[in-house]
Amino acid sequence: MKDTETHIIGYENSMEGKEFFAVISPLDGQTMRFHFCNATEEEINYAAQKASIAASAYRNTKPKKKAKFLNDIAQLLEKRSEEIVTVCFLETALPEMRLQGELGRTCNQLRMFAQQIMAKNFLTEIYEEALPERVPQRPNLLRKLIGIGPVAVFGASNFPLAFSVAGGDTASALAAGCPVIVKGHPLHPKTSQLVGECIREATIKNQLPDGVFSLLHGKSNRVGQQLLLHPAIKAGAFTGSQKGGQALLQIVNQRKTPIPFFAEMGSVNPVVIMRDSLETNFAELASGILNSCTLGVGQFCTNPGLVVIEKSEVQNQFLSLIHDIVESLDSGTMLSADIANNYMDMKRKTAVQHIVKIVGKAQSKGKYAEGVPCVMACRAADLIKSPEIAEEIFGPSTMIVIAEDKNEILQVLDVIGGQLTATLFCEKENLLQHQDILDKMAEIAGRILYNSYPTGVEVGLAMQHGGPWPASSDSRFTSVGAQAIFRFLRPVVWQGF
Amino acid sequence: MKDTETHIIGYENSMEGKEFFAVISPLDGQTMRFHFCNATEEEINYAAQKASIAASAYRNTKPKKKAKFLNDIAQLLEKRSEEIVTVCFLETALPEMRLQGELGRTCNQLRMFAQQIMAKNFLTEIYEEALPERVPQRPNLLRKLIGIGPVAVFGASNFPLAFSVAGGDTASALAAGCPVIVKGHPLHPKTSQLVGECIREATIKNQLPDGVFSLLHGKSNRVGQQLLLHPAIKAGAFTGSQKGGQALLQIVNQRKTPIPFFAEMGSVNPVVIMRDSLETNFAELASGILNSCTLGVGQFCTNPGLVVIEKSEVQNQFLSLIHDIVESLDSGTMLSADIANNYMDMKRKTAVQHIVKIVGKAQSKGKYAEGVPCVMACRAADLIKSPEIAEEIFGPSTMIVIAEDKNEILQVLDVIGGQLTATLFCEKENLLQHQDILDKMAEIAGRILYNSYPTGVEVGLAMQHGGPWPASSDSRFTSVGAQAIFRFLRPVVWQGF
Numbered sequence: 001m002k003d004t005e006t007h008i009i010g011y012e013n014s015m016e017g018k019e020f021f022a023v024i025s026p027l028d029g030q031t032m033r034f035h036f037c038n039a040t041e042e043e044i045n046y047a048a049q050k051a052s053i054a055a056s057a058y059r060n061t062k063p064k065k066k067a068k069f070l071n072d073i074a075q076l077l078e079k080r081s082e083e084i085v086t087v088c089f090l091e092t093a094l095p096e097m098r099l100q101g102e103l104g105r106t107c108n109q110l111r112m113f114a115q116q117i118m119a120k121n122f123l124t125e126i127y128e129e130a131l132p133e134r135v136p137q138r139p140n141l142l143r144k145l146i147g148i149g150p151v152a153v154f155g156a157s158n159f160p161l162a163f164s165v166a167g168g169d170t171a172s173a174l175a176a177g178c179p180v181i182v183k184g185h186p187l188h189p190k191t192s193q194l195v196g197e198c199i200r201e202a203t204i205k206n207q208l209p210d211g212v213f214s215l216l217h218g219k220s221n222r223v224g225q226q227l228l229l230h231p232a233i234k235a236g237a238f239t240g241s242q243k244g245g246q247a248l249l250q251i252v253n254q255r256k257t258p259i260p261f262f263a264e265m266g267s268v269n270p271v272v273i274m275r276d277s278l279e280t281n282f283a284e285l286a287s288g289i290l291n292s293c294t295l296g297v298g299q300f301c302t303n304p305g306l307v308v309i310e311k312s313e314v315q316n317q318f319l320s321l322i323h324d325i326v327e328s329l330d331s332g333t334m335l336s337a338d339i340a341n342n343y344m345d346m347k348r349k350t351a352v353q354h355i356v357k358i359v360g361k362a363q364s365k366g367k368y369a370e371g372v373p374c375v376m377a378c379r380a381a382d383l384i385k386s387p388e389i390a391e392e393i394f395g396p397s398t399m400i401v402i403a404e405d406k407n408e409i410l411q412v413l414d415v416i417g418g419q420l421t422a423t424l425f426c427e428k429e430n431l432l433q434h435q436d437i438l439d440k441m442a443e444i445a446g447r448i449l450y451n452s453y454p455t456g457v458e459v460g461l462a463m464q465h466g467g468p469w470p471a472s473s474d475s476r477f478t479s480v481g482a483q484a485i486f487r488f489l490r491p492v493v494w495q496g497f
Numbered sequence: 498m499k500d501t502e503t504h505i506i507g508y509e510n511s512m513e514g515k516e517f518f519a520v521i522s523p524l525d526g527q528t529m530r531f532h533f534c535n536a537t538e539e540e541i542n543y544a545a546q547k548a549s550i551a552a553s554a555y556r557n558t559k560p561k562k563k564a565k566f567l568n569d570i571a572q573l574l575e576k577r578s579e580e581i582v583t584v585c586f587l588e589t590a591l592p593e594m595r596l597q598g599e600l601g602r603t604c605n606q607l608r609m610f611a612q613q614i615m616a617k618n619f620l621t622e623i624y625e626e627a628l629p630e631r632v633p634q635r636p637n638l639l640r641k642l643i644g645i646g647p648v649a650v651f652g653a654s655n656f657p658l659a660f661s662v663a664g665g666d667t668a669s670a671l672a673a674g675c676p677v678i679v680k681g682h683p684l685h686p687k688t689s690q691l692v693g694e695c696i697r698e699a700t701i702k703n704q705l706p707d708g709v710f711s712l713l714h715g716k717s718n719r720v721g722q723q724l725l726l727h728p729a730i731k732a733g734a735f736t737g738s739q740k741g742g743q744a745l746l747q748i749v750n751q752r753k754t755p756i757p758f759f760a761e762m763g764s765v766n767p768v769v770i771m772r773d774s775l776e777t778n779f780a781e782l783a784s785g786i787l788n789s790c791t792l793g794v795g796q797f798c799t800n801p802g803l804v805v806i807e808k809s810e811v812q813n814q815f816l817s818l819i820h821d822i823v824e825s826l827d828s829g830t831m832l833s834a835d836i837a838n839n840y841m842d843m844k845r846k847t848a849v850q851h852i853v854k855i856v857g858k859a860q861s862k863g864k865y866a867e868g869v870p871c872v873m874a875c876r877a878a879d880l881i882k883s884p885e886i887a888e889e890i891f892g893p894s895t896m897i898v899i900a901e902d903k904n905e906i907l908q909v910l911d912v913i914g915g916q917l918t919a920t921l922f923c924e925k926e927n928l929l930q931h932q933d934i935l936d937k938m939a940e941i942a943g944r945i946l947y948n949s950y951p952t953g954v955e956v957g958l959a960m961q962h963g964g965p966w967p968a969s970s971d972s973r974f975t976s977v978g979a980q981a982i983f984r985f986l987r988p989v990v991w992q993g994f
Contacts, residue, residue, distance in 0.1 A: 136953065148973070447992060460625050476984075
């Protein structure tokens with residue numbers, strides 16, 4: 001039995017295309033019954049036109065009304081949470097518990113933006129009074145932030161709720177007063193559809209313009225490309241791989257009128273463990289690292305993919321403990337067979353390097369779309385010469401890097417490129433000695449952690465999720481937390497009114 | 498007698514090149530005695546390396562010390578103001594009075610940034626306390642803004658002081674904690690040199706790292722291109738023509754690691770005059786428009802190049818008055834013979850269109866690098882069909898557009914693309930009727946003025962100088978005023994410290 005699903009274009013449904021696709025559930029390798037279609041060029045144009053027409057009215061919608069809209073979306077998601085979580089589990093193999101948590105986070109995000117756009121001191125207007133006596137006279141100036149216009153949002157595979165159709169990008173763009181067109185991720189289209197219906201329902205309920213929200217499905221790259229090239233689109237947001245983000249950025253660079261495009265592309269998130277910390281806590285660190293690294297089958301952007309330890313007498317004990325733990329771990333089911341194959345390929349490519357050793361790996365159970373935890377090791381001196389071995393492997397693996405001294409640690413941080421996070425473990429009494437490492441970390445990363453693990457990204461006012469290239473396409477912005485709204489706002493000054 | 502001048506690379510001078518150039522004074526067409534050289538690839542690399550090494554120490558320099566540095570630059574510029582203004586007049590033909598004013602503005606800008614980086618509530622840090630009892634625990638988070646790294650600044654021809662070596666881009670980048678490499682504009686290299694020496698002196702006096710500031714000369718496009726492609730450069734800022742800005746943006750797009758590049762590229766700055774205003778004030782408006790349009794021989798980015806009037810019984814009186822005034826005006830001397838020739842070509846290209854009429858022009862005196870004021874006119878309906886006639890003509894000319902009704906006014910605003918400014922003239926009691934025009938203006942421009950002229954850009958906390966493409970490359974930022982610093986800052990969060 002086949003169910004054919006539609007795109008959501010403003011208030012309407014549409015299904016004009018002929019290029020069908022369906023999800024193969026990672027749980028069992030069976031094709032799911034929901035069938036989707038690549039959005040056609042006409043459908044993309046239609047959604048963009050609607051968004052363009054809706055932009056002016058939605059930009060001028062009062063914050064209170066926009067806040068209610070966001071809160072209503074959250075409420076509708078909660079109402080349909082059971083159905084959403086059930087479908088999402090089939091599409092992504094992410095455990096229901098995790099998905100329930102992620103749905104909660106999605107709703108909290110929407111409510112946070114609702115709250116922030118109502119908060120007096122968040123989107124501060126600046127007013128400068130006229131100084132008519134000054135030579136030359138100063139006119140009065142009122143500076144406000146307005147929505148930049150329709151935003152194209154690309155759903156992420158690894159956060160089917162919190163970074164997809166009603167995720168952080170959509171919530172921040174809608175809060176900024178921008179219409180949103182989501183290009184749904186083809187690995188969870190039915191989840192996208194259910195979430196998209198909630199947003200549409202909230203749009204209609206609040207009598208917001210037809211075109212404030214659309215959801216286009218697409219497995220073909222063409223869909224996202226045509227969307228990004230449409231002149232009505234004024235900004236874009238993406239969460240995914242470096243390859244995907246870079247390809248889309250190249251498309252953006254071909255536009256006649258450039259637009260800001262924020263791509264969060266992940267990183268290896270170095271964790272540096274100084275000797276003092278290793279010697280005091282190596283057992284705790286071994287399990288902590290492996291726990292963070294295998295969380296969600298290693299499918300987090302902030303996964304610790306590189307653990308740099310300072311040479312120590314206990315390093316062999318540490319490595320042998322890592323070996324024991326990882327061999328005892330269960331394998332997991334990844335988001336799709338392609339992602340699992342890619343994980344295996346990347347792991348192999350790295351492991352065959354003669355400078356890399358396997359510390360340990362879990363047993364394969366021969367499952368479909370299986371992700372088998374694995375830990376490798378290398379010497380810092382080798383990594384510094386061949387930094388390609390530190391490339392991100394999306395999945396439950398990490399590389400232990402053994403550094404002779406601090407100088408090698410600094411050099412490792414120098415060669416691995418921009419990062420979302422960088423973490424330092426050391427004893428409190430020695431922290432001041434490592435200002436040089438912290439400075440280097442600030443130079444390469446957006447978030448620096450002390451004695452904790454990088455997975456788990458707090459959604460708040462202070463969060464920074466984004467870092468120097470290639471962790472993200474513009475280190476001045478964040479895709480998580482309240483400040484994410486500034487990606488989609490631009491200042492306008494009214495003079496002499 | 499020839500004087501051969503050097504580049505400033507950190508604390509050092511350098512002059513390795515063989516490709517010489519000299520300014521031909523627009524005052525008399527004579528070659529000036531100061532000779533400069535295109536910076537060589539080695540010199541560019543050397544400056545970039547120095548900036549890269551200086552970046553970390555300068556980023557961590559205390560705000561107080563950076564503020565003193567900026568204040569010292571202002572003081573040194575004032576000390577050498579006589580020499581600077583004299584040379585600058587010879588290089589640019591801008592009147593000494595104007596240059597004195599511009600130097601004052603340049604010093605005020607430096608002092609404003611000094612003040613702002615010391616102000617508690619300007620570069621707000623955000624701190625969120627830990628919530629250890631919450632499930633999951635919230636770690637403490639401290640969010641600060643840090644300098645993005647070395648910035649390449651391109652000096653502007655039309656503001657040889659306020660938007661050149663020590664201008665708004667340099668001041669905001671230095672305030673942000675970023676080393677600066679200026680690519681001096683080849684139309685005022687000696688002015689650049691004198692100003693650059695002041696900055697170097699302040700660097701040494703404040704014992705700031707060698708490499709915080711460099712000045713490279715270049716008439717060849719190669720110099721700017723190589724500078725922008727250098728991996729050590731982390732951001733760029735440019736003020737100039739659309740052609741220049743777009744060419745540099747294409748270079749930036751070729752980089753392996755993308756960087757933010759802010760280009761302010763000017764616009765036609767539409768001034769819309771509603772019937773009520775025209776009928777009450779047409780005489781004042783005619784002289785006001787011409788005054789704004791010919792100020793500084795029309796060489797301002799905010800020059801009103803398009804004046805849209807609503808059809809009225811007085812429109813012929815208005816046009817005939819414009820005719821009388823413009824014919825009585827003196828011609829001016831432009832910044833260079835090339836700029837004057839380009840002005841003449843652009844004017845001719847537009848004037849020969851059969852849909853365009855000449856309303857009036859001033860007499861040519863056959864001067865070198867002459868800019869002759871000129872006013873043209875067309876019907877809105879024609880402009881809507883052929884928007885290319887509304888392209889910016891850099892110089893003392895403007896186009897009067899006669900609109901049948903408000904609908905045509907809105908359509909004109911729709912076809913002319915992104916703008917730095919848009920201005921509305923109407924009587925106060927009718928302002929509320931024109932919300933549709935104001936909304937359209939907010940959509941296309943960064944600054945909206947009421948009953949005043951767009952030239953004269955206040956340097957303050959509220960100012961927005963930048964607008965949707967092609968007025969600038971990123972409408973979310975400004976190049977004038979205190980907020981300009983945010984182009985060169987990126988957030989970093991410290992978690993759990």
